[in-house]
Amino acid sequence: MGMGGGPLVVIVLSHRNPGQVARLVDRIRGGVDTVAVVHHDPSGEPLTLRPSSNVALVPDARPGQWGRLSLVEAQWRSLRWVAANIPDFSWALLVSGQDYPIRPITAIEKELAASPYDAYLRHFAVTSDPAADTDPWQGVTRRRYLRKRRLPGTHRSVPLPVPRRHPYRDGVGLYVGDMWFNLSAPTVHGMLADPLADRLLGYLRYAPIPDETFICSMALNARPARSVANDSKRFIRWGADASHPDLITAAHLDELRxxxxxxxxxxxxxxxxxxxxxxxxxxxxxGPVS
Structure with missing residues (x-):
């Protein structure tokens, strides 16, 4: 399972509000053994962080765009950097620069150290049978990843009369979910070594919103199978037909508590x-963690 004694790594994908990112990093550093690894978009606002032994900037960060493969590549590049430079890490979590912890980092460390799971990911399986769907989003993503193709250089996708030739066959399933992951070290190392990654990255280059499937599909197709909790461990609220999460306000405090x-x-x-x-x-x- 996901137990391990090395540091917890929190990867931060950021591009704006450098003061907010710096405050987030300071909170992440409040753990007993936690490292903040920041992938900051070089096309965004300049970011300056205080030098620290438990803060690192991914050195080859590149611009990332919502809905493009570049966002997936930022995740993948960050995981590769963590595996190469913090080889004894225990878990890797991904947050954005607009996330913020609602529990002490020490409590997160303790829960993950004792976890029976290999990963926490909100996910849905998208099968060939729409009758098996339990959420309308599965139908949306079935069309998105199998029956649409994004036009190169644009955000526009066009429907196709027949499904694209895809890698979701011969025992490989299509999974969708949040891009915000919580992965144990064995899960990360297994994913990085899996040749499925190159097949998915090539296919998703021309798919709309590839970040909602790549990590989920890699983790859920792992062999041997991993124990994945269907929970992103993120507090997110969506308005009706909203394309972005609601902003957190004081009105959410009771739910957050x-x-x-x-x-x-x-x-x-x-x-x-x-x-x-x-x-x-x-x-x-x-309160403090006992």
Whole structure:
């Protein structure tokens, strides 16, 4: 399973609000043995972080665009850097620069160290049979990944009369879910060594929103099979027909207090500058970890 004695790594994908990112990194550093690894988009606002032994910048960071493979490549590049430079890590978590912890980092460390799972990922299987669907999103993603092709150089996708020739065959399943992962070290190492990655990356280059399937499909197709909890450990709220999560405000505090999630998203200090202080107090009120 996912138990291990090395450091917990929290990968931060960021591109804006450098002050907010710096505060997030400072909170992540509050663990007993946690390292913040920041992949900062070089086309975004410049980021300066205080030198620290438990903070690192991915050196070959490149621009990433929502809905493009470049966002997946940022995840993959960061995981490769972690595996090569922090070889004794125990877990790798991915957050954005607009996420924020709602529990003490020490509590997250302790829960993952004792976890019976290899990964925490919100996920759905997308089979060839629509009758097996349990959520309308499965139908949306079936069309997205099998019956559409993104036009090169654009965000536009066009429907295809017949399904694309795809890698989801011969025992390889299509899975979709959140891009925000929590992966044990054995799971990460197994994924990085799996030749399926190159097949999926090549296929998803012309798929819309590839970040919603790549990590899920890699983790759920692992051989031998991994024990994956169907939970991203993120507090996220969506409005009706919204394309982006609701911003976290003081109105969410009661729900946040009852949540066992690790991080809340999406936090915007420009719109709601009081929220990080509220979340810090929320985490402190939960008391020390015994």
């Amino acid at each position: 009852a949540s066992d999630a690790f991080f809340a998203r999406k936090v915007d200090v420009t719109a709601h500058p009081e929220v990080p202080d509220l979340l810090d107090q929320l985490a402190a009120d939960r």
